[in-house]
Amino acid sequence: RHLKDELRARFPQSHSFLYRGDVFLFLHERKDFDGLSALAEEFRLKVIMSEELDDLFALPAHYRTAHEALELMMNPRFHGGSVCTVAWLRTPLLLKNIEGRRDLIAKEIRALAAHDKEKNTQYCETLYHYLTCCRSLKKTCDALFTHRNTVLYRIRRMQDDFHIPLDDPDAHADLLLGVSLLLFEEKGPDFFLRG
Template identity: 70%
Template sequence: MGDTQWENCGAETLLEEFFAQDDLRQLAESAGKILDCPLLVLDDTFHVAAYRLPQGFSDELFQNVVSCGEITYEAGVLISRSPALSEGRADFLQLPGSPYPRRFALLVSAGVQLGCLICVDTDGHLEKIPAQTWELVERILAKQLFVEASRQDKPFETAEDILMHLLDGGFSSAAYFQLQAANTYLADFHPRTFALVDLAAYHSVYAGKRRLKEALEARLPDSHPFLYKGDVFLFLHEDEDAQAFDDLAEEFHLKVLISEPLDELFDLPKLYPTAREALELMRDERFHGERVCSAAQLRIPLLLKNLEGRGGLISVELRRLAAHDREKNTQYCETLYYYLICCRSLKKTCDALYTHRNTVLYRIRRLQEDFDIPLDDPSFHADLLLGVSLILFENKGPDFFLHTPKNEA
């Protein structure tokens, strides 16, 4: 019997097993035999739901995942940020710590992403398996995950499951959330804030001996870190917890966003979108600020980011001013910005710009006389401040609004 015939026969057997029994582990074992490879079936929290580990196969990374019951942060990031996977296509990726490439494919049923299938390519044959075989195997495994996830009487298995369901907006009321959390540590859990950790530039200096997760759990023992939508999510209790991130961020090449204060856990879905948006801003190539920022620090840049490209909101006078700055390499926009936020205090404006008093006076006079900026009419100040802030955000980037720059006179 040819390979294709054997695969088709095996796929039919898998289909029969799906209808005959209700066992994801057995289906994963049968799928692994059909595909002739070690494999992992992950749920939507990146935990191992089932696996096949053939006798004689040795791969430390694979075996550690099976032992721990979850994949590493690095692998989770690859899944979350793979362009192919985001478009619904499978992707072959090489993970640090293993000589074998892996085929990643999302498991989707009824339009819902339920998990991921990871197959280890030990000899290069996975790319030769027909697309229809992959399609059937993935559809059957996804359907079984869907069946298990759809059981109304199935409780949440872990506090992490509850938190992810909460972040996904799955609880209709605080009372329902509290009922589900009653038998977990969440029942009496009152963190001050939460943090999102970007792993795009993550680097482990321990070469597999000590991973980021172990470092987080050791230095922030009550933070309960887990992977959510490609970022590490964890809780902070004291100001010292936030300070501990400075060393971690430097050591592991992280970017960390600390949320606004959290009154109660049920408020997580309200605060999370802004926190995620702020972390995205920190990923912007124009962002060169600190590795650790708070959402409060990024409020103004976030507001301006949401208005980026709205040049029609900027007055003609300010657009002329910005053009002059670009052409002549002057600093009239910055002078106007600081003059307004310093409540038209000449001394504070000079201090902010690190510029001599006479120079600032000259610029202010030109703003009024040459560029028709109505500084003497308070009713225009809000419009001027918003317009010049949009200009500076576009020209200077978000960093301009995080620190007072030392500009040249």
């Protein structure tokens, strides 16, 4: 069967159309979204679901974001599945848009990443999880599947040897963005996909 016929049969109210090589489908109910997984598997497709449209005039902005998300899904480093939502890919999309801007990353974070690469350590991942877990030692340990003493050691070394200002709340956004960008470049978009 052809994809066009299959779309018409499975989603009769959606009126699919082709635009710049992408197939558009307006879904009306959540159950329609659930049917996309089987279709994506059968036809080996990548499917991205945008945010809800409040107004048809918002379509160009939604298209741009959806198309960028689709390009991200086509990246060989992406293994997050065949059907995704823009909301699920929001963080990797933001990072993709500033990828390569190492000039925006604090020198302390770059030194930490160089150490990770040279010594095969996980200081950047520890810093990322420590900040995203609101500096909770227990949550950081759980996220890394690492013993408490190991995480404490890494935190102390980050502060003492790399001069990472973990006690300065004003620096946290800068630290998180910098380490996230480095991890995106090193590990790819999958690192930021929520379980």
